[in-house]
Amino acid sequence: MGTDFFxxxxxxxxxxxxxxxxxxxxxxxxxxxxxxxxxVREKTDGTEVKYADGGFGFDASCAGRTGLNYKSIxxx
Numbered sequence: 001m002g003t004d005f006f007x008x009x010x011x012x013x014x015x016x017x018x019x020x021x022x023x024x025x026x027x028x029x030x031x032x033x034x035x036x037x038x039x040v041r042e043k044t045d046g047t048e049v050k051y052a053d054g055g056f057g058f059d060a061s062c063a064g065r066t067g068l069n070y071k072s073i074x075x076x
Contacts, residue, residue: 013038029062037061039072
């Protein structure tokens with residue numbers, strides 16, 4: 001929802017759910033204390049890490065993780 005929010009860094013988003021080896025990616029659902037969701041997508045070979053703003057619906061964001069728009073952390 002904007003660079004200002006994510007400028008805090010991903011360390012403020014606690015790891016809440018992991019899904020490994022799905023279509024060549026590992027997914028990490030991270031949750032901020034405010035309820036904001038950050039989904040991290042990592043290629044299983046470790047060559048790329050991208051991030052998606054999941055809004056405030058953790059379960060919906062995790063369920064729809066493959067369809068989210070992933071970007072570098074500085075583009076969020």
